[in-house]
């Protein structure tokens with residue numbers, strides 16, 4: 135698959151990590167390997183642990199990072215198990231990067247079902263080897279539960295109408311494809327494309343993706359555990375792409391600061407500059423937060 139990959143706010147991420155021991159980094163969400171490549175190039179003495187839930191992303195990252203040979207260790211799994219899977223204090227991890235969500239590669243691959251603009255099965259699992267698909271969710275959840283997930287994870291307008299229409303449709307045939315869902319949303323919202331308007335299915339797809347992958351479950355506990363698993367002066371950089379996740383990270387970081395366990399490196403989130411947004415529109419919603427363990 136040919137694509138141009140832009141690791142989001144990579145200059146700012148490198149600035150954060152430049153202030154550490156620069157020995158061993160963990161890229162919790164290696165994706166296509168863009169950030170990892172920059173980190174390994176910028177700090178020639180360092181090693182890196184590359185994690186991803188998605189086996190296909192990990193395979194791609196292996197290609198991207200091949201030139202760094204034994205400096206990189208790959209591991210498939212959720213970063214929410216990082217502290218159980220690795221003894222980060224003993225390894226003397228200097229910095230951790232989290233850049234969650236989905237990559238451009240995953241988004242553009244119709245087989246994965248992440249994008250309303252690509253026809254394909256309504257799958258949306260990041261780890262495609264297990265778990266419930268988005269189609270399973272639409273075919274089995276009740277109206278109330280569907281409405282609630284659309285509101286909670288996508289702030290979808292008219293979520294109850296959408297949930298009702300989903301249930302009515304499945305009485306005739308089960309939900310199978312991204313196109314079916316996109317067309318239902320377009321019909322309900324009388325969608326007419328206009329420059330600068332976000333497609334109404336984007337929020338619906340985001341909500342389903344967060345629900346299918348349980349993206350926010352365990353995040354608060356993970357944030358709370360950071361100081362116990364990292365040595366003083368280690369740093370954590372966290373990129374978020376939607377307000378729900380950003381709120382959790384903001385509150386988690388602030389709580390650690392109030393407890394005197396960390397210093398916030400940036401009191402407010404950093405945002406991508408206009409140059410970066412012009413080059414990579416997908417970066418526009420990114421917010422970067424960072425802390426140093428006290």
Ligand SMILES: C[S@@+](CC[C@H](N)C(=O)[O-])C[C@H]1O[C@@H](n2cnc3c(N)ncnc32)[C@H](O)[C@@H]1O
Nearest residue numbers: 141163165166167168169186187188191212213
């Ligand atoms: C935005 S992409 C990361 C892009 C990467 N920083 C780069 O520069 O190429 C997000 C990646 O995080 C992975 N991911 C999302 N949630 C995860 C989790 N809980 N644990 C591990 N990986 C996760 C996705 O599979 C995807 O490959």
